[in-house]
Amino acid sequence: MAGVPYLEVASELCKGCELCMGVCPKQCIAIGDKLNSASYRPVYYTGENCTGCGLCFYACPEPGAIRVVKP
Numbered sequence: 001m002a003g004v005p006y007l008e009v010a011s012e013l014c015k016g017c018e019l020c021m022g023v024c025p026k027q028c029i030a031i032g033d034k035l036n037s038a039s040y041r042p043v044y045y046t047g048e049n050c051t052g053c054g055l056c057f058y059a060c061p062e063p064g065a066i067r068v069v070k071p
Contacts, residue, residue: 003071005052007045013065014042020056020066029056 007029014036021029026049036042052070060066 004050005068005070006047006050007056008067008069009042009044010065010067011036011042011044012038013062014040015062015065016041016043017061018043019059019061023055023059025053025055026051 009029011032015038016031018031020043021027021031028046028049029043030046032042032044034041050068052068054068057066057068
């Protein structure tokens with residue numbers, strides 16, 4: 001049996017635009033409370049419900065900020 005998909009967010013690359021949140025069908029991405037070194041509030045994976053669809057990856061304008069992992 002394959003593992004459950006999940007996403008990883010590179011918080012230092014994320015600018016908190018929330019585009020990924022808007023396209024996520026499972027609403028498993030949230031905006032963080034803490035600022036990164038560039039003073040943006042990066043998003044984070046809530047830890048459940050990711051289907052691995054990749055919509056967040058394609059919506060993100062920052063290369064490398066989101067990675068979808070399908071174990």
